[in-house]
Amino acid sequence: MSASDTQSPLRLFWREFSENKFAVGSLVVVVLLAVVAFLAPLLVPQDPYNLELLSLLDARRPPGFVGSGGYVHVLGTDPQGRDLLSAIFYGLRISIIIGLAAGAIALVLGTIVGIFAAYAGGWIETVLMRVIDLQLSFPAILLALVLVALLGQGKGQLIAALVAAQYAYFARTAYGAAKAERRKDYVEAALATPLAGYKVAVRHLLPNCMPPLIVVATVQIANAISLEATLSFLGLGLPVTEPSLGMLISNGFPYMMSGRYWISVFPGIALIILIVAINVVGDQIRDQFNPRLRK
Amino acid sequence: MLGFVIQRLIQASLVMAAMSVIVFVGVYAIGNPIEIIIPPEATQEIREATIRSLGLDLPLWKQYFIFVGNLTEGDFGRSFIYNLPVLELILGRLPATLELVLISVISATVGGVVLGIYAGYRPDSIIAKTIMAVSVLGFSVPSFWVGLILILTFAVNLGWLPAGGRGETVSLFGVQWSFLTFDGLSHIVLPALNLAFFKLAMMIRLARAGTRETMLTDTIKFARAAGISEGRILRRHLLKLISIPIITVFGLELGSTLAFAVVTETIFSWPGVGKLIIDSIAVLDRPVMVAYLILTALLFVLINLTVDLVFAFIDPRIRAKGA
Amino acid sequence: MTLVLDVQDLCTSFHTRAGVVKAVNGVSFTLRKGEVLGLVGESGSGKTVTGFSLLGLVDAPGRIDRGRIVLNGQDLVGLPERELRKRRGRDIAMIFQDPIATLNPLLSIRTQMTMALDAHASMGRAAAEKRCVEVLEKVGIPDPRSRLDNYPHEFSGGMRQRVAIAIALLHNPSVIVADEPTTALDVSIQAQILHEMRSLAQETGTALIWISHDLATVSSLATRLLVMYAGRVVEEGPTAEVLNNPRHPYTRGLIDSLPATAEPGKPLSQIPGTTPSLLSLGQGCPFKPRCTYATDICDTAPALSAVTKRAWRCHHPLAMEGAA
Numbered sequence: 004m005s006a007s008d009t010q011s012p013l014r015l016f017w018r019e020f021s022e023n024k025f026a027v028g029s030l031v032v033v034v035l036l037a038v039v040a041f042l043a044p045l046l047v048p049q050d051p052y053n054l055e056l057l058s059l060l061d062a063r064r065p066p067g068f069v070g071s072g073g074y075v076h077v078l079g080t081d082p083q084g085r086d087l088l089s090a091i092f093y094g095l096r097i098s099i100i101i102g103l104a105a106g107a108i109a110l111v112l113g114t115i116v117g118i119f120a121a122y123a124g125g126w127i128e129t130v131l132m133r134v135i136d137l138q139l140s141f142p143a144i145l146l147a148l149v150l151v152a153l154l155g156q157g158k159g160q161l162i163a164a165l166v167a168a169q170y171a172y173f174a175r176t177a178y179g180a181a182k183a184e185r186r187k188d189y190v191e192a193a194l195a196t197p198l199a200g201y202k203v204a205v206r207h208l209l210p211n212c213m214p215p216l217i218v219v220a221t222v223q224i225a226n227a228i229s230l231e232a233t234l235s236f237l238g239l240g241l242p243v244t245e246p247s248l249g250m251l252i253s254n255g256f257p258y259m260m261s262g263r264y265w266i267s268v269f270p271g272i273a274l275i276i277l278i279v280a281i282n283v284v285g286d287q288i289r290d291q292f293n294p295r296l297r298k
Numbered sequence: 299m300l301g302f303v304i305q306r307l308i309q310a311s312l313v314m315a316a317m318s319v320i321v322f323v324g325v326y327a328i329g330n331p332i333e334i335i336i337p338p339e340a341t342q343e344i345r346e347a348t349i350r351s352l353g354l355d356l357p358l359w360k361q362y363f364i365f366v367g368n369l370t371e372g373d374f375g376r377s378f379i380y381n382l383p384v385l386e387l388i389l390g391r392l393p394a395t396l397e398l399v400l401i402s403v404i405s406a407t408v409g410g411v412v413l414g415i416y417a418g419y420r421p422d423s424i425i426a427k428t429i430m431a432v433s434v435l436g437f438s439v440p441s442f443w444v445g446l447i448l449i450l451t452f453a454v455n456l457g458w459l460p461a462g463g464r465g466e467t468v469s470l471f472g473v474q475w476s477f478l479t480f481d482g483l484s485h486i487v488l489p490a491l492n493l494a495f496f497k498l499a500m501m502i503r504l505a506r507a508g509t510r511e512t513m514l515t516d517t518i519k520f521a522r523a524a525g526i527s528e529g530r531i532l533r534r535h536l537l538k539l540i541s542i543p544i545i546t547v548f549g550l551e552l553g554s555t556l557a558f559a560v561v562t563e564t565i566f567s568w569p570g571v572g573k574l575i576i577d578s579i580a581v582l583d584r585p586v587m588v589a590y591l592i593l594t595a596l597l598f599v600l601i602n603l604t605v606d607l608v609f610a611f612i613d614p615r616i617r618a619k620g621a
Numbered sequence: 622m623t624l625v626l627d628v629q630d631l632c633t634s635f636h637t638r639a640g641v642v643k644a645v646n647g648v649s650f651t652l653r654k655g656e657v658l659g660l661v662g663e664s665g666s667g668k669t670v671t672g673f674s675l676l677g678l679v680d681a682p683g684r685i686d687r688g689r690i691v692l693n694g695q696d697l698v699g700l701p702e703r704e705l706r707k708r709r710g711r712d713i714a715m716i717f718q719d720p721i722a723t724l725n726p727l728l729s730i731r732t733q734m735t736m737a738l739d740a741h742a743s744m745g746r747a748a749a750e751k752r753c754v755e756v757l758e759k760v761g762i763p764d765p766r767s768r769l770d771n772y773p774h775e776f777s778g779g780m781r782q783r784v785a786i787a788i789a790l791l792h793n794p795s796v797i798v799a800d801e802p803t804t805a806l807d808v809s810i811q812a813q814i815l816h817e818m819r820s821l822a823q824e825t826g827t828a829l830i831w832i833s834h835d836l837a838t839v840s841s842l843a844t845r846l847l848v849m850y851a852g853r854v855v856e857e858g859p860t861a862e863v864l865n866n867p868r869h870p871y872t873r874g875l876i877d878s879l880p881a882t883a884e885p886g887k888p889l890s891q892i893p894g895t896t897p898s899l900l901s902l903g904q905g906c907p908f909k910p911r912c913t914y915a916t917d918i919c920d921t922a923p924a925l926s927a928v929t930k931r932a933w934r935c936h937h938p939l940a941m942e943g944a945a
Binding site (some may be wrong): 137140141142144145148149152225229232233236237238239249252256259260262264267268271274275278279282283286 | 313316434435437438439440441442443446447449450453454461550553554557558560561564565575576579580582587591594595598602
């Protein structure tokens with residue numbers, strides 16, 4: 004123990020993390036999927052967003068079919084004649100970008116609101132937190148649904164709806180951690196000095212909010228991806244010309260009854276692997292941050 | 299106790315008032331339903347007549363007060379699309395949704411508590427680890443995907459259960475119910491399973507965490523030292539001690555399950571309120587959207603109120619404070 | 622007097638990932654009918670684990686490795702859980718430190734007492750109520766019949782502990798293990814409960830094992846003292862003799878750190894150092910690092926030395942002052 008005390012906290016954290024082989028495997032999967040998603044244009048035989056390349060003669064073909072493009076559709080094709088493998092890689096890209104963007108914006112916005120509430124105190128705190136609590140008691144999916152319906156379709160609108168549905172989780176978490184720290188004597192002492200208030204908030208309150216926020220962030224990125232897929236599945240997500248995983252699944256749904264399972268199933272499997280892997284990593288991080296489970 | 303109830307009722311009305319403003323402004327300030335309802339080839343006169351008859355020409359605040367005034371009389375307006383009173387429309391669809399939601403949440407809670415207690419009581423057993431793995435899946439896998447897999451497996455491949463619709467219904471108290479006929483029951487199994495899966499995962503986690511914590515307390519040790527059997531300790535002591543968080547979540551989940559029913563009803567073509575709201579969103583049928591949101595909010599508030607009262611019933615300490 | 626409990630060479634250990642923790646390491650003692658035995662030691666000395674071992678309630682990963690616990694002529698070690706449960710509450714009962722934590726806040730006193738009664742006897746409602754009232758009266762709860770339907774939060778701390786004691790007394794057990802039962806209470810209530818427990822023990826013939834870190838309370842109650850350190854009994858004997866004439870340096874240290882024995886105006890004496898980790902116990906005397914008398918011989922484990930009624934485990938026992 005004494006030898007490892009001198010190591011940096013990050014290395015200690017990694018050492019504990021690496022004890023859980025399942026979590027390490029999941030992390031590898033997450034990284035791999037991210038790499039695949041960002042290198043998608045280099046890896047796939049077809050640009051699925053280029054409608055000119057699509058031929059209806061290739062539509063709904065089973066895995067292994069050799070299409071008009073002269074190459075093998077490893078995972079088959081969708082109802083528009085897209086190569087499913089290409090569409091899945093591009094879809095992963097959209098899922099990850101939207102998940103990360105929504106998660107990051109919600110994180111920043113929620114943290115500011117939460118720390119501000121804890122720092123300001125008084126009626127501002129009461130009103131802000133009441134609103135947050137009220138919003139938390141309202142299902143995120145419903146909020147996102149209504150917002151997407153009102154704002155229209157598109158990446159920006161979708162991210163805005165996801166942020167609105169999710170920032171409250173970050174606000175609650177940041178508030179809880181900041182509030183606990185705010186009561187401590189050293190923060191009171193710092194506030195009594197001529198140091199500007201926001202500096203105290205940034206220097207003392209923010210660092211103490213980070214561990215729980217990181218945990219919430221991993222969970223919320225997974226949730227954002229899942230929400231996006233759900234909205235796209237319901238036909239309220241992205242435009243049809245740029246199918247995300249949720250829309251690919253939705254497009255294949257009617258054909259499932261007639262046995263053309265692959266159109267829905269393969270994008271679904273990609274989606275599930277992504278979400279489960281992120282959640283397993285998040286679970287492990289949470290366990291490591293939880294002092295009550297430490298031995 | 300009475301003071302406690304009155305205080306909660308005042309809080310509830312404040313929340314409802316706030317909700318009505320937010321929902322109204324949110325829905326009416328954004329989006330333009332005129333484009334959707336009125337065919338583009340309509341004449342200017344028809345356009346204006348339609349706008350006037352729907353009250354869309356009045357200032358927003360006037361529209362709001364008319365709206366609230368009508369609300370208190372139970373008039374939620376007429377659907378632009380169906381040209382029916384919204385309340386009638388929603389109430390007509392509500393039994394189907396309520397039936398689905400209640401069956402899901404109750405079975406998820408009972409199943410989740412039993413499995414969760416087991417997983418918390420014997421945390422190192424293989425069964426407990428299996429239960430936990432299932433619950434991780436239930437948490438991660440999007441609800442619509444679970445629905446698709448259920449259809450693919452049980453309806454398409456095995457052909458055991460129908461993939462959609464309500465099946466045969468029976469009238470009871472003037473309302474149609476599916477769960478009273480065998481055919482209806484067979485139609486409700488898959489959507490209910492779909493809706494229950496996530497809740498089951500959550501209840502398992504909750505019951506497991508509560509069990510692990512409670513089993514280490516002196517209350518349980520003292521009961522064991524008195525020679526009380528493990529079965530009775532679990533049934534009488536543990537179940538009551540972990541019930542408070544479970545009831546809280548049960549209440550909250552009742553509300554959120556209502557929201558998730560939107561997805562399930564779409565997949566299984568279940569003719570409930572969720573399907574109605576998705577269809578209404580797609581065509582911007584604002585009165586239906588507003589009424590749905592207001593009624594959902596009302597339901598949330600009522601559920602929270604009930605949960606608070608149930609606490610007071612279970613926990614003598616809260617009862618004493620409220621008196 | 623009859624022997625009710627005979628513990629020989631009891632060893633209980635916890636098998637953790639970091640290694641084997643020998644929490645109780647070869648403890649032996651006997652208990653007679655109506656006797657009050659004080660079990661004293663710092664936290665981590667193994668006194669509580671000893672208590673739980675007697676009831677067969679050591680939580681995993683702990684287990685009894687060897688030894689005998691003969692209660693009313695029958696060895697409990699190795700008995701199946703079903704048999705142990707039949708004895709818990711009927712032949713041997715236990716009360717705990719914090720009465721707030723031991724009683725279930727959500728169940729009425731009547732429910733909790735009836736559950737404990739039902740565990741070993743089947744009697745009608747009327748008979749059960751009669752028995753509950755009888756026991757509550759015995760532990761000094763005023764107007765017990767009307768208080769049966771109260772909940773734990775409606776009692777004061779002292780009263781709650783009395784209810785817990787009443788539950789332990791329901792079946793007139795031969796032995797009650799009391800684990801720091803007065804530590805969480807006010808001093809004045811402590812004294813009352815100590816007094817009542819002593820008369821109860823005499824009246825009912827129930828033998829008491831009183832576990833405490835506080836030598837002062839134990840010695841006002843116990844007829845015999847057992848001093849534990851790092852899982853072992855280091856000294857044993859009649860209370861007055863041990864207090865007046867300790868043979869083990871650790872016992873001496875405990876007595877010297879009592880406020881009552883200190884000279885006014887002088888700082889209280891302390892035992893230097895802290896309790897050793899039970900994971901890394903060496904071969905020698907575990908008290909050696911803290912002992913002012915320690916020499917090289919203390920690197921080997923001291924055996925138990927005994928004369929009439931007294932026993933100690935030390936290479937350098939303190940002199941018997943005014944030896945009889």
